[in-house]
Amino acid sequence: xxxxDIHLVDLPNEILLMILKRLDNINVLYSLMGTFDGxxxxxxxxxxxxxxxxxxxxxxxxxxDDDIYSIDDQILDRFCIDILPKIHHNVKHLILxxxxxxxxxxxxxxxxxxxxxxxxxxxxxxxNYFTDKSIFQHIFKYQITELILENNDNYDYxxxxxxxxxxxxxxxxxxxxxxxxxxSLSIVGSFTSSYPPLSIVDLPSITFCSxxxxxxxxxxxxxxxxxxxxxxxxxxxxxxxxxxxxxxxxLSIIHNTDDLSNLKYFSLTCYNLTNAYDNRMIPLxxxxxxxxxxxxxxxxxxxxxFVDGTHxxxxxxxxxxxxxxxIFYISTIIQINDLVHRLSxxxxxxxxxxxxxxxxxxxxSYCRRSSKAICHVFSLPFAFDRLEVIINRLPIIIFHxxxxxxxxxxxxxxxxxxxxxxxxVIPSLFSRQxxxxxxxxxxxxxxSSLITYSNxxxxxQNQKSIYNIIIILIPLLIILVVLIVSILVYRNVxxxxxxxxxxxxxxxRSSSIPTLSNDLENKNSTIIAENVVNMDQMLNHIxxxxxxxHTMNQFTKKSNDIYERIxxxxxxxxxxxxxxxxxxxxxx
Numbered sequence: 001x002x003x004x005d006i007h008l009v010d011l012p013n014e015i016l017l018m019i020l021k022r023l024d025n026i027n028v029l030y031s032l033m034g035t036f037d038g039x040x041x042x043x044x045x046x047x048x049x050x051x052x053x054x055x056x057x058x059x060x061x062x063x064x065d066d067d068i069y070s071i072d073d074q075i076l077d078r079f080c081i082d083i084l085p086k087i088h089h090n091v092k093h094l095i096l097x098x099x100x101x102x103x104x105x106x107x108x109x110x111x112x113x114x115x116x117x118x119x120x121x122x123x124x125x126x127x128n129y130f131t132d133k134s135i136f137q138h139i140f141k142y143q144i145t146e147l148i149l150e151n152n153d154n155y156d157y158x159x160x161x162x163x164x165x166x167x168x169x170x171x172x173x174x175x176x177x178x179x180x181x182x183x184s185l186s187i188v189g190s191f192t193s194s195y196p197p198l199s200i201v202d203l204p205s206i207t208f209c210s211x212x213x214x215x216x217x218x219x220x221x222x223x224x225x226x227x228x229x230x231x232x233x234x235x236x237x238x239x240x241x242x243x244x245x246x247x248x249x250x251l252s253i254i255h256n257t258d259d260l261s262n263l264k265y266f267s268l269t270c271y272n273l274t275n276a277y278d279n280r281m282i283p284l285x286x287x288x289x290x291x292x293x294x295x296x297x298x299x300x301x302x303x304x305x306f307v308d309g310t311h312x313x314x315x316x317x318x319x320x321x322x323x324x325x326x327i328f329y330i331s332t333i334i335q336i337n338d339l340v341h342r343l344s345x346x347x348x349x350x351x352x353x354x355x356x357x358x359x360x361x362x363x364x365s366y367c368r369r370s371s372k373a374i375c376h377v378f379s380l381p382f383a384f385d386r387l388e389v390i391i392n393r394l395p396i397i398i399f400h401x402x403x404x405x406x407x408x409x410x411x412x413x414x415x416x417x418x419x420x421x422x423x424x425v426i427p428s429l430f431s432r433q434x435x436x437x438x439x440x441x442x443x444x445x446x447x448s449s450l451i452t453y454s455n456x457x458x459x460x461q462n463q464k465s466i467y468n469i470i471i472i473l474i475p476l477l478i479i480l481v482v483l484i485v486s487i488l489v490y491r492n493v494x495x496x497x498x499x500x501x502x503x504x505x506x507x508x509r510s511s512s513i514p515t516l517s518n519d520l521e522n523k524n525s526t527i528i529a530e531n532v533v534n535m536d537q538m539l540n541h542i543x544x545x546x547x548x549x550h551t552m553n554q555f556t557k558k559s560n561d562i563y564e565r566i567x568x569x570x571x572x573x574x575x576x577x578x579x580x581x582x583x584x585x586x587x588x
Contacts, residue, residue, distance in 0.1 A: 009036050013043055014316055025049040030075055030485075033083050041086065050090035054099050055104060057080070068150070069118040070100035080107040093117075098125045105136055113139060117148040120190075123170050130174045134453035137178070146184040147175070164221070167196045168203065176210055186217035197221040197245055201253075201423070202227050209233040217241040223280060224253055225266075230287075241267040247298075249276035253433040262286045266293035271386060273333070275302040285316045293325040297384055301333040306343065306375040309351035311362070317355070329378040331389065336373045342366060348375060365391035 008016075020028050028049055032040040035537075055076070059067045070076060080103055084091075088108025093115040096104055101118060118125070131135060153167075175185065189195045199205050199221040209227070214236050220226050226242050240263060247270050266288055274281075277300045288294075294316075300307060307330050317323060336342070346362055352360040359380040366373045374389060382397065386404040 008282050009039050016040075016043060017046070017048070021048050025052075026054060026075075027069070029083050031089070033086070045090060047090060050087040052093040053091055054095040055100065057143045057572045068097055070097040070480045076100060076103070080104065084108045095119075098122070101125075101129070102135075105139065110139060110143075113143055115146040115148075116144050117150075117276040119150045120152050121149040122151065122153045123167065126171050126174055128176050130171075132178065134178070140178055141180050143181070144179055145181050147179060147182055148184075149188070150190050151187055152190050153195045154219055155196045156266070161416055164196060164199045165202070167198060171196075172198050172208055172406070176208055181212070182210065183212055183214060184215040186215070188217065189219065196226075197243075199225055201225060205231075205233065207233075209456065211235055213237060215239040215241075219243045219245070221245050222245045223276065224250075224255070227253075227284070230260060230263075230284075232258070232302060235260065238262055239265045241265075241295075243269040244282075245270070247274035247276050247280065249274070249279055251279065257287065258284070261290050263288050263291060264289055265293040265295075269295075269297040270383075271297075271299070271388070273299045273301045275300070277307075279301070282315050286319045288320060290322050290323050290532070291320045294320065294323060294327070295383070296328040296330060297386070298329075299333075299388065303332055303334050305443055306332045306348065306364070306373075306377075308335060308348050308375075308377065309353075309355050311351075313355040327379050327383050329376070329382070329384050329387075331374060333372055333374050334365060336371055342373070343375075348377060361397060363390075365468050367391075435503075483523060 011019075016347055020032075025048070033044050034041065055071050057071050059069070071079075084104065084107035088110050089112060091108070091110055092112050094104070094110075094113060094453065095117045096119070098118050099121045128134075130140065134140060171187075179185075187195070197219040198208070201222065201224050210233075213234050216229070216234065216237060216239070218241075220229070220242055221244075223244055223246070226244055229242075230237075230240070268281075277298065281298070285294075286385065304310070312328075312330075317326065343364060345362055348362040348364060349360065351363075352358070357379075360377065361376065361380055362377045364373065364375045374391065376387075376390075377532050378384075382399050383401065385401045387402055388404075388406045389398070390405065390407045
């Protein structure tokens with residue numbers, strides 16, 4: 001057989017599998033299923049190509065936070081008509097965009113489908129399909145054991161408790177009511193929205209119950225909602241990932257305090273400050289006696305001491321004998337005075353080394369003006385996408401996941417993000433030489449001013465503008481100072497010369513020669529007026545500058561012309577030069 005006669009269909013199945021499994025299975029199915037008289041159809045029904053179908057596309061391929069769409073209509077048509085009817089019995093996992101879910105699910109029976117992930121999910125999808133009257137009731141009710149929803153609904157702060165109760169019934173209650181075999185439920189927010197959190201504080205104790213759910217990832221409104229979920233209504237829960245909006249220091253509600261012996265992995269995230277750490281959170285952690293992995297992101301205020309390694313070991317870690325993984329970011333804000341010993345970064349770092357945690361970092365900042373101090377401690381590598389209230393400096397660490405950063409200026413720290421009026425950027429955070437952040441997303445700098453950096457070049461352009469402004473301001477200040485000084489010098493010299501004139505001689509010649517004092521006075525007034533006019537012309541010209549290189553050179557030339565005129569006028573009167581033209585060159 002000649003080399004030119006070898007075709008794809010001539011290759012052995014083993015070699016074909018080795019080649020095709022390295023490609024995207026959706027592209028392989030779309031390109032080869034039904035071609036070459038169906039010679040590939042049996043091969044393409046292998047589990048490698050049919051177990052998991054990812055039927056979404058992104059606006060770009062290098063960012064997980066881009067917009068999600070369904071696959072191209074032409075590809076979707078071919079799948080629904082020709083491909084899915086042939087392979088639907090092999091499909092176990094579907095990743096879909098919500099608007100195309102109905103069409104894809106109607107293309108086959110999917111008897112082995114157990115996992116469903118929906119993007120762009122919202123309340124309208126739940127009302128149409130997550131009910132007992134749903135056309136997909138059989139699949140949802142008896143087959144799906146894993147459900148992952150990326151919720152695009154926006155949280156309505158104005159709606160209050162009524163909207164919250166309605167949303168709870170339409171989404172959370174309906175899911176656990178319909179999906180009878182659900183063992184894993186994850187509801188996450190998209191990058192651009194924060195969906196309404198679960199709130200069951202005022203609902204009956206039978207709300208949101210399951211005897212088989214083992215994994216739950218969800219947002220809740222308050223710590224009380226979290227504690228209700230751990231009161232025994234989810235008996236088999238072993239993995240609990242929760243984001244809490246508010247952690248209040250309210251002990252009025254009495255919760256179940258039994259040990260959570262089944263819980264193996266617990267993750268708690270709260271972006272808002274809390275003063276309930278000691279009273280409410282530590283008792284919760286101590287109930288998790290068999291915990292193996294713990295993830296914490298909390299911001300604590302109103303404490304007398306920083307949360308450091310010694311505290312964590314004594315209050316939490318020593319009570320979790322099975323714990324092998326601890327990932328954390330903890331910031332603590334405390335009140336300080338002159339009597340308080342100020343701990344350094346090394347002091348805090350040493351407390352973690354003392355308990356065997358070497359992969360950690362910290363930063364401590366003090367503010368005398370607000371009488372407060374803040375300490376950030378975190379495990380390495382940094383695992384979170386958010387970092388708040390940084391005081392102008394960070395350890396030299398690469399932050400791979402950060403998409404939200406707040407920085408406040410050191411001299412005006414009050415730990416209120418709206419309190420700092422000046423806008424600052426930390427060059428070392430984004431420069432090519434010392435780039436700390438690998439994701440170019442949204443960075444909130446001091447007083448809630450949102451700056452979006454699409455890349456490092458845009459940051460450098462902004463820095464260049466700042467430097468240009470500085471370059472402009474310094475010469476302008478010099479010009480104004482020189483003009484003011486020159487006028488004062490001119491005035492003093494004029495007065496001194498006038499005082500040295502022989503008035504007797506002037507009286508003798510008064511009939512034919514004008515008085516020298518009047519002449520000097522008139523001359524002085526004329527030159528000063530001309531100088532003032534020149535200054536006004538220069539200032540008006542400055543206002544029209546567009547901070548461009550060409551314009552700056554024109555400004556320099558005009559300034560020199562003005563100075564030359566001033567110098568000539570003074571030379572004609574005093575016989576020497578009191579002014580020096582500006583030779584500043586503006587370079588960008």
